[in-house]
Amino acid sequence: MFAFGIMAELPECRRLYEVLEHARFAQPARRRIAMELVHVEAFVAGALARGRLSLALGTAIQFETAMRQKDVIGEWTPIAAGEPVTGIVLNSRRWANGLTWSDLAADLVVRKATTKTGAFAAHDLKLCAIVLALLERVPADRRTGPLIIDETAGRPYAESAYGREWRIVARAAGVPDAVWNMDARAGAITEAEDAGADLDHIRSAAAHAQGSTTLRYSRGAIGKSRAVAELRAAHRAVRNSPEPAWGTRGPRDQRHNVRKADASTG
Numbered sequence: 001m002f003a004f005g006i007m008a009e010l011p012e013c014r015r016l017y018e019v020l021e022h023a024r025f026a027q028p029a030r031r032r033i034a035m036e037l038v039h040v041e042a043f044v045a046g047a048l049a050r051g052r053l054s055l056a057l058g059t060a061i062q063f064e065t066a067m068r069q070k071d072v073i074g075e076w077t078p079i080a081a082g083e084p085v086t087g088i089v090l091n092s093r094r095w096a097n098g099l100t101w102s103d104l105a106a107d108l109v110v111r112k113a114t115t116k117t118g119a120f121a122a123h124d125l126k127l128c129a130i131v132l133a134l135l136e137r138v139p140a141d142r143r144t145g146p147l148i149i150d151e152t153a154g155r156p157y158a159e160s161a162y163g164r165e166w167r168i169v170a171r172a173a174g175v176p177d178a179v180w181n182m183d184a185r186a187g188a189i190t191e192a193e194d195a196g197a198d199l200d201h202i203r204s205a206a207a208h209a210q211g212s213t214t215l216r217y218s219r220g221a222i223g224k225s226r227a228v229a230e231l232r233a234a235h236r237a238v239r240n241s242p243e244p245a246w247g248t249r250g251p252r253d254q255r256h257n258v259r260k261a262d263a264s265t266g
Protein backbone atom coordinates (compact mmCIF):
# COMPACT_ATOMS: atom_id res chain seq x y z
CA MET A 1 0.00 0.00 0.00
CA PHE A 2 2.77 2.44 0.88
CA ALA A 3 4.72 1.44 -2.22
CA PHE A 4 1.73 2.55 -4.25
CA GLY A 5 1.72 5.79 -2.25
CA ILE A 6 5.35 6.35 -3.18
CA MET A 7 4.53 5.94 -6.88
CA ALA A 8 1.65 8.35 -6.41
CA GLU A 9 4.10 10.79 -4.76
CA LEU A 10 2.01 11.04 -1.61
CA PRO A 11 3.78 12.79 1.29
CA GLU A 12 5.48 10.67 3.97
CA CYS A 13 4.78 7.34 2.21
CA ARG A 14 8.46 6.71 1.54
CA ARG A 15 9.36 7.29 5.20
CA LEU A 16 6.56 5.02 6.39
CA TYR A 17 7.56 2.35 3.87
CA GLU A 18 11.16 2.36 5.11
CA VAL A 19 10.08 2.15 8.75
CA LEU A 20 7.66 -0.74 8.20
CA GLU A 21 10.16 -2.60 6.04
CA HIS A 22 12.20 -3.28 9.17
CA ALA A 23 9.27 -3.94 11.48
CA ARG A 24 8.49 -7.46 12.62
CA PHE A 25 5.14 -8.53 14.06
CA ALA A 26 4.48 -11.63 16.11
CA GLN A 27 2.26 -14.11 14.29
CA PRO A 28 -0.67 -15.68 16.16
CA ALA A 29 -0.17 -19.31 17.09
CA ARG A 30 -1.57 -21.80 14.61
CA ARG A 31 -4.72 -23.62 15.60
CA ARG A 32 -4.22 -27.16 16.84
CA ILE A 33 -7.88 -28.18 16.89
CA ALA A 34 -9.50 -30.28 14.18
CA MET A 35 -13.13 -31.23 13.86
CA GLU A 36 -13.60 -35.00 14.08
CA LEU A 37 -16.20 -37.36 12.69
CA VAL A 38 -17.79 -37.77 16.13
CA HIS A 39 -18.31 -33.98 16.25
CA VAL A 40 -19.89 -33.95 12.80
CA GLU A 41 -22.24 -36.81 13.59
CA ALA A 42 -23.34 -35.19 16.86
CA PHE A 43 -23.81 -31.81 15.19
CA VAL A 44 -25.82 -33.22 12.27
CA ALA A 45 -28.14 -35.05 14.64
CA GLY A 46 -28.58 -31.93 16.77
CA ALA A 47 -29.22 -29.69 13.76
CA LEU A 48 -31.84 -32.03 12.34
CA ALA A 49 -33.58 -32.22 15.71
CA ARG A 50 -33.84 -28.41 15.66
CA GLY A 51 -35.06 -28.26 12.08
CA ARG A 52 -31.79 -26.77 10.81
CA LEU A 53 -31.06 -28.99 7.82
CA SER A 54 -29.09 -26.12 6.28
CA LEU A 55 -26.54 -26.12 9.10
CA ALA A 56 -26.25 -29.91 9.01
CA LEU A 57 -25.75 -29.94 5.24
CA GLY A 58 -23.26 -27.08 5.22
CA THR A 59 -21.14 -28.67 7.95
CA ALA A 60 -21.25 -32.09 6.31
CA ILE A 61 -20.08 -30.67 2.97
CA GLN A 62 -17.26 -28.76 4.65
CA PHE A 63 -16.07 -31.86 6.49
CA GLU A 64 -16.51 -34.37 3.67
CA THR A 65 -14.94 -32.22 0.92
CA ALA A 66 -12.54 -29.95 2.87
CA MET A 67 -14.14 -26.91 1.21
CA ARG A 68 -13.97 -23.56 2.99
CA GLN A 69 -17.10 -22.24 4.64
CA LYS A 70 -17.28 -19.30 2.22
CA ASP A 71 -17.17 -21.62 -0.78
CA VAL A 72 -20.10 -23.60 0.62
CA ILE A 73 -22.49 -21.00 2.05
CA GLY A 74 -21.36 -18.01 -0.03
CA GLU A 75 -20.72 -14.39 0.94
CA TRP A 76 -22.27 -10.92 0.55
CA THR A 77 -20.32 -8.64 -1.80
CA PRO A 78 -20.82 -4.88 -2.26
CA ILE A 79 -22.77 -3.71 -5.30
CA ALA A 80 -20.73 -1.12 -7.16
CA ALA A 81 -22.28 2.23 -8.01
CA GLY A 82 -24.22 2.04 -11.25
CA GLU A 83 -24.17 -1.75 -11.28
CA PRO A 84 -27.55 -3.41 -11.88
CA VAL A 85 -29.20 -4.63 -8.67
CA THR A 86 -29.84 -8.23 -9.61
CA GLY A 87 -29.64 -11.60 -7.90
CA ILE A 88 -30.14 -12.06 -4.16
CA VAL A 89 -29.61 -8.70 -2.46
CA LEU A 90 -29.49 -7.79 1.23
CA ASN A 91 -28.50 -4.35 2.60
CA SER A 92 -26.97 -3.24 -0.72
CA ARG A 93 -24.90 -6.42 -0.97
CA ARG A 94 -25.29 -9.30 -3.39
CA TRP A 95 -24.96 -12.94 -2.44
CA ALA A 96 -22.20 -14.70 -4.39
CA ASN A 97 -19.70 -17.57 -4.48
CA GLY A 98 -21.75 -20.12 -2.55
CA LEU A 99 -22.83 -23.52 -3.79
CA THR A 100 -26.03 -23.69 -5.82
CA TRP A 101 -28.08 -26.68 -6.84
CA SER A 102 -26.88 -26.21 -10.40
CA ASP A 103 -23.28 -26.70 -9.14
CA LEU A 104 -24.19 -30.25 -8.15
CA ALA A 105 -25.26 -31.13 -11.70
CA ALA A 106 -27.11 -34.34 -12.43
CA ASP A 107 -24.29 -36.60 -11.27
CA LEU A 108 -23.73 -34.84 -7.89
CA VAL A 109 -20.17 -33.90 -8.88
CA VAL A 110 -19.16 -30.42 -7.72
CA ARG A 111 -16.61 -28.48 -9.77
CA LYS A 112 -16.02 -25.05 -8.34
CA ALA A 113 -13.39 -22.30 -8.39
CA THR A 114 -12.43 -21.45 -4.82
CA THR A 115 -12.78 -17.89 -3.56
CA LYS A 116 -9.31 -17.66 -2.00
CA THR A 117 -7.05 -18.71 -4.87
CA GLY A 118 -9.34 -19.37 -7.80
CA ALA A 119 -8.11 -22.98 -7.95
CA PHE A 120 -10.69 -25.51 -9.03
CA ALA A 121 -11.96 -28.09 -6.56
CA ALA A 122 -13.84 -31.17 -7.72
CA HIS A 123 -15.75 -33.52 -5.43
CA ASP A 124 -18.05 -36.46 -6.05
CA LEU A 125 -20.77 -36.09 -3.43
CA LYS A 126 -22.01 -39.61 -4.19
CA LEU A 127 -18.97 -40.80 -2.21
CA CYS A 128 -19.82 -38.58 0.77
CA ALA A 129 -22.30 -40.65 2.77
CA ILE A 130 -23.31 -37.98 5.29
CA VAL A 131 -23.87 -35.37 2.59
CA LEU A 132 -25.81 -37.79 0.40
CA ALA A 133 -28.18 -38.70 3.22
CA LEU A 134 -28.87 -35.03 3.94
CA LEU A 135 -29.42 -34.11 0.29
CA GLU A 136 -32.12 -36.76 0.09
CA ARG A 137 -34.06 -34.83 2.75
CA VAL A 138 -34.49 -31.84 0.43
CA PRO A 139 -37.74 -32.01 -1.61
CA ALA A 140 -37.35 -31.90 -5.39
CA ASP A 141 -39.29 -28.62 -5.70
CA ARG A 142 -36.76 -26.86 -3.43
CA ARG A 143 -33.69 -27.86 -5.37
CA THR A 144 -33.10 -24.52 -7.06
CA GLY A 145 -30.94 -21.53 -6.23
CA PRO A 146 -28.48 -21.48 -3.29
CA LEU A 147 -27.82 -24.82 -1.65
CA ILE A 148 -27.62 -23.51 1.91
CA ILE A 149 -30.70 -21.48 2.88
CA ASP A 150 -31.44 -20.02 6.31
CA GLU A 151 -34.73 -21.66 7.27
CA THR A 152 -35.88 -18.67 9.32
CA ALA A 153 -35.16 -16.04 6.64
CA GLY A 154 -35.77 -18.00 3.45
CA ARG A 155 -32.50 -16.79 1.90
CA PRO A 156 -28.75 -17.41 2.31
CA TYR A 157 -27.44 -16.72 5.81
CA ALA A 158 -26.74 -13.06 6.56
CA GLU A 159 -23.17 -12.16 7.45
CA SER A 160 -22.05 -13.82 10.74
CA ALA A 161 -25.50 -15.45 11.20
CA TYR A 162 -24.26 -18.86 10.05
CA GLY A 163 -21.50 -18.94 12.65
CA ARG A 164 -23.80 -17.70 15.40
CA GLU A 165 -26.50 -20.26 14.71
CA TRP A 166 -23.89 -22.97 14.23
CA ARG A 167 -22.51 -22.42 17.73
CA ILE A 168 -25.96 -22.61 19.29
CA VAL A 169 -26.56 -26.02 17.71
CA ALA A 170 -23.01 -27.20 18.45
CA ARG A 171 -23.32 -26.45 22.17
CA ALA A 172 -26.67 -28.20 22.38
CA ALA A 173 -25.15 -31.21 20.61
CA GLY A 174 -22.19 -31.40 23.00
CA VAL A 175 -19.53 -30.21 20.55
CA PRO A 176 -16.78 -28.49 22.60
CA ASP A 177 -16.51 -24.70 22.25
CA ALA A 178 -12.88 -25.18 21.25
CA VAL A 179 -14.07 -26.77 17.99
CA TRP A 180 -15.04 -24.11 15.45
CA ASN A 181 -16.91 -24.47 12.19
CA MET A 182 -13.77 -23.51 10.28
CA ASP A 183 -12.03 -26.56 11.82
CA ALA A 184 -14.03 -28.82 9.50
CA ARG A 185 -11.44 -28.25 6.77
CA ALA A 186 -8.56 -29.22 9.06
CA GLY A 187 -10.58 -32.21 10.24
CA ALA A 188 -11.08 -33.41 6.67
CA ILE A 189 -7.38 -33.15 5.87
CA THR A 190 -6.32 -34.78 9.14
CA GLU A 191 -8.71 -37.69 8.66
CA ALA A 192 -7.48 -38.16 5.09
CA GLU A 193 -3.86 -38.36 6.26
CA ASP A 194 -4.82 -40.77 9.03
CA ALA A 195 -6.50 -42.94 6.40
CA GLY A 196 -3.22 -43.17 4.49
CA ALA A 197 -4.19 -40.94 1.57
CA ASP A 198 -1.35 -39.68 -0.61
CA LEU A 199 -0.32 -36.12 0.31
CA ASP A 200 -0.59 -34.90 -3.26
CA HIS A 201 -4.09 -36.35 -3.52
CA ILE A 202 -5.08 -34.54 -0.32
CA ARG A 203 -3.53 -31.31 -1.63
CA SER A 204 -5.55 -31.58 -4.82
CA ALA A 205 -8.78 -32.33 -2.97
CA ALA A 206 -8.24 -29.29 -0.72
CA ALA A 207 -7.38 -27.13 -3.77
CA HIS A 208 -4.01 -26.14 -2.33
CA ALA A 209 -1.23 -25.00 -4.63
CA GLN A 210 1.50 -26.50 -2.43
CA GLY A 211 1.74 -29.55 -0.21
CA SER A 212 3.30 -27.46 2.57
CA THR A 213 -0.01 -25.63 2.91
CA THR A 214 -1.86 -28.92 3.20
CA LEU A 215 0.48 -30.09 5.95
CA ARG A 216 -0.35 -27.01 8.02
CA TYR A 217 -3.97 -28.15 8.10
CA SER A 218 -3.06 -31.63 9.32
CA ARG A 219 -3.49 -31.48 13.08
CA GLY A 220 -2.38 -34.46 15.09
CA ALA A 221 -2.74 -36.97 12.26
CA ILE A 222 -1.26 -40.32 13.23
CA GLY A 223 -1.54 -42.09 9.89
CA LYS A 224 2.05 -41.59 8.74
CA SER A 225 3.40 -42.11 12.25
CA ARG A 226 1.49 -45.39 12.50
CA ALA A 227 2.84 -46.53 9.11
CA VAL A 228 6.40 -45.73 10.20
CA ALA A 229 5.93 -47.63 13.48
CA GLU A 230 4.56 -50.66 11.62
CA LEU A 231 7.53 -50.68 9.23
CA ARG A 232 9.97 -50.44 12.13
CA ALA A 233 8.22 -53.29 13.95
CA ALA A 234 8.41 -55.45 10.82
CA HIS A 235 12.10 -54.59 10.45
CA ARG A 236 12.80 -55.62 14.04
CA ALA A 237 10.89 -58.86 13.56
CA VAL A 238 13.18 -59.79 10.68
CA ARG A 239 16.31 -58.95 12.64
CA ASN A 240 15.13 -60.86 15.71
CA SER A 241 13.89 -63.94 13.86
CA PRO A 242 15.12 -67.39 15.13
CA GLU A 243 18.40 -68.79 13.78
CA PRO A 244 18.15 -71.09 10.73
CA ALA A 245 18.03 -74.86 11.26
CA TRP A 246 21.72 -75.27 10.56
CA GLY A 247 22.68 -73.23 13.61
CA THR A 248 24.61 -70.06 14.04
CA ARG A 249 26.73 -70.50 10.93
CA GLY A 250 25.57 -69.04 7.67
CA PRO A 251 25.08 -70.93 4.38
CA ARG A 252 28.62 -70.15 3.25
CA ASP A 253 30.08 -71.86 6.33
CA GLN A 254 27.86 -74.89 5.70
CA ARG A 255 29.03 -75.20 2.10
CA HIS A 256 32.66 -74.91 3.26
CA ASN A 257 32.14 -77.82 5.68
CA VAL A 258 30.58 -79.94 2.92
CA ARG A 259 33.60 -79.35 0.65
CA LYS A 260 36.00 -80.33 3.48
CA ALA A 261 34.05 -83.53 4.10
CA ASP A 262 34.13 -84.44 0.38
CA ALA A 263 37.90 -83.89 0.21
CA SER A 264 38.56 -86.14 3.20
CA THR A 265 36.58 -89.02 1.73
CA GLY A 266 38.08 -88.71 -1.74
